[in-house]
Amino acid sequence: MTVPALLLDRADRRGGHTALRVDDVRLTYRQLADRAAAMAGSLAGRGVGRGDPVAAMTSNRLEAIDLLLGCAWLGAVAVPLNTALRGDALSHVLATSGARRLLIEPEYAERVAAAGFRDELWIVGTPSAPRPDSPPLPPVEDISAHDVAAVLFTSGTTGLPKGVRCPQAQFLWWGRGVSESLELGPDDVLYNELPLFHTNAINAFFQALVAGGTFVLGQHFSVREYWSRVADADATVVYLLGAMVAMLAGRPPAPHDRAHRATRALAPATPERLSQPFHDRFGVELIDGFGSTESNLVIGTTSRERRAGYLGTVMPGYDALVVDPAGTPVPDGSPGELLVRTELDGAFALGYLGDTAPAPGNWLATGDRVVREPDGWFRFVDRIKDVIRRRGENISSTEVEGVLAQHPDVAQVAVFPVPSELAEDEVMAAVVPRPGRTVDPIALRRFAEPVLAHFALPRYVDVVDALPLTETGKVRKAELRDRGARAGTWDAEAAAPTRRGG
Structure with missing residues (x-):
């Protein structure tokens, strides 16, 4: 190994x-x-x-x-x-x-x-x-x-940033686990244009090596050129993170949408609402799973058994537990933090630079809030740091984003907490309109009212040209939180027609 x-x-x-x-x-x-x-x-x-x-x-x-x-x-x-x-x-x-x-x-x-x-x-x-x-x-x-x-x-x-110490065997275990989930073979061509300082791109390279296939290294992600690059690479497998799926789905139809050989994409934490439309339009199955820089593919699926909106089930050689803030396991169906561990030698990182190496078999706290269903399937809820606390309730930013994103004028949306006058959180949304469309915050909130609890409705809405993204396509919510409500931000407290929602 x-x-x-x-x-x-x-x-x-x-x-x-x-x-x-x-x-x-x-x-x-x-x-x-x-x-x-x-x-x-x-x-x-x-x-x-x-x-x-x-x-x-x-x-x-x-x-x-x-x-x-x-x-x-x-x-x-x-x-x-x-x-x-x-x-x-x-x-x-x-x-x-x-x-x-x-x-x-x-x-x-x-x-x-x-x-x-x-x-x-x-x-x-x-x-x-x-x-x-x-x-x-x-x-x-x-x-x-x-x-x-x-x-x-x-x-x-x-x-x-914290330096994660990744042993040689960890990359080979990544290659084995994901190869099984994606059913990679020696004829597959894996195309990845995420940066090589990120675990996703490096692990995709080793997935190709383990499978005996071909790895094609692309450059930075481009929504407009993505599918033409996939075609040029002759890729059968691609890799999508964060907002990349929503950005591709939000583009107007184009000739390159299906002019390629790709049939599947590793796309962790993809919202259920995007899975089937994405496959119908691009011919690519979005495959979920859980892994991190510190761990491996702990939770995943195979082609014989997948569920849209679910991470999957625990992979052989790994274990997972869902706990409350005190570390006590929660019942199936209840949200909590995901803890993971492994019995596979070398499959997890050896800790962080400056820290003592963790004992083998110890639980690793992921910072992800998930639900384990009674049949063993795991569903992602939110990053714990992105949970919003309002009116004594925990609000999942991911859930609110999923509702707002279904509005026909919305291309992308990020939901995050901002301080209120009551020493708690207020819900704020930054929204990118679809090309040629405009977003009316009042109409957007009314659209969400029949679906979301009143305390989860966004008080603030910012209509923006683009969301701030990391180099791996994840939304920089910390930047949005720091920016908060500003001049031009729509505020429901100042909009009498929507006061009925609370």
């Missing part, structure tokens, strides 16, 4: 098959293994040893994958960094990572210098940068499934 062992096995079994495509470069499994060994030699020649962290701040490019595999081969630790980081957050991750070597593209050099990095800087494309052109090294003989292969920093939406 190590990356070098996987590469060597695939080079032996699938040597001539295309493993990776990045831009105009195509690499077979044999070439991929050879490059990993040569990259390890190049890193070693620059003083990198086993356990040494090597950071990278690049776009989706071949050099980033070379570094990831070269580090894994050598027993070093790759530390891919979010390219949006700057200032204190960038200083924090650089210091926390312990990296004394940093591979970057030229446009980030000034930002890194401003963040206080004074160690060895490798500029992509210059002689200083390691490249897979050195004499190959054999894999480290005693490399372990528990050796850290990468440190992945969380998004830091509620605080400074």
Whole structure:
């Protein structure tokens, strides 16, 4: 259960098959293994040893994958960094990572210098940068499934990013679990344009390696060009996160909607209302599941048994529990925080940088609010930090979003708490209209009144051109909360016609 062992096995079994495509470069499994060994030699020649962290701040490019595999081969630790980081957050991750070597593209050099990095800087494309052109090294003989292969920093939406210590085996378990859920095979082509500093893209790469298929690395997500890129990649499987599904569904019909080979997408926490319309329009099945940077595919499905709007059931080798704030299990059908654990060796992360490694088999708190049905199926409710407390009631922002998003004029919506005069939360919605449409906040609230409890109806509505998104397509709700109600924000308390809703 190590990356070098996987590469060597695939080079032996699938040597001539295309493993990776990045831009105009195509690499077979044999070439991929050879490059990993040569990259390890190049890193070693620059003083990198086993356990040494090597950071990278690049776009989706071949050099980033070379570094990831070269580090894994050598027993070093790759530390891919979010390219949006700057200032204190960038200083924090650089210091926390312990990296004394940093591979970057030229446009980030000034930002890194401003963040206080004074160690060895490798500029992509210059002689200083390691490249897979050195004499190959054999894999480290005693490399372990528990050796850290990468440190992945969380998004830091509620605080400074935390470095998750991911062992070599964790990526292989990701590959196995998702391959089973998506039923991946050696003829599949997996297309992913999420950034390589995120667990989704890295794990999709290993899913392709485990299945013996082909991984195509795209660039940043584009709603307008997405399906043409999927067609150009000849992809059979794609990956969608956060608002990406709603953004694609909100676009006007286009010729590329079905001009592709993709049949399924890994799309965690997809709202039930989007699943069938998305399949009908694009010919792609949206497949749910639960996993995180710290865990693995703990909850998932297979093609023989899926339910729209549900994460799935607990996968073999894992366990899940739903608890209240005191840590007491709640009855089936009641919402609570999801805790997960595993009996699979190396399937979970080894904790965070600076923390003591958790004992094997310990429960991991996910921060997700879910419901377990009596038949064992799990349904996502909300992130716990996004739960709104109003009139003594807990309100799911996801539930409110699901109702508002069904309005024919709404393309995207984000619901979040803002402070009220009563030392509790008020419900606020930021709404993006469909192209060529306008959103009337009064009509939107009236649309929701027959479905939502009165205390869940949004008091504030902001009509905006776009929602602030992370690099992985998730809505930056912290930014929306900080912005709050402003000049031009519609307020139900000042709109007499809707006062009847409370």
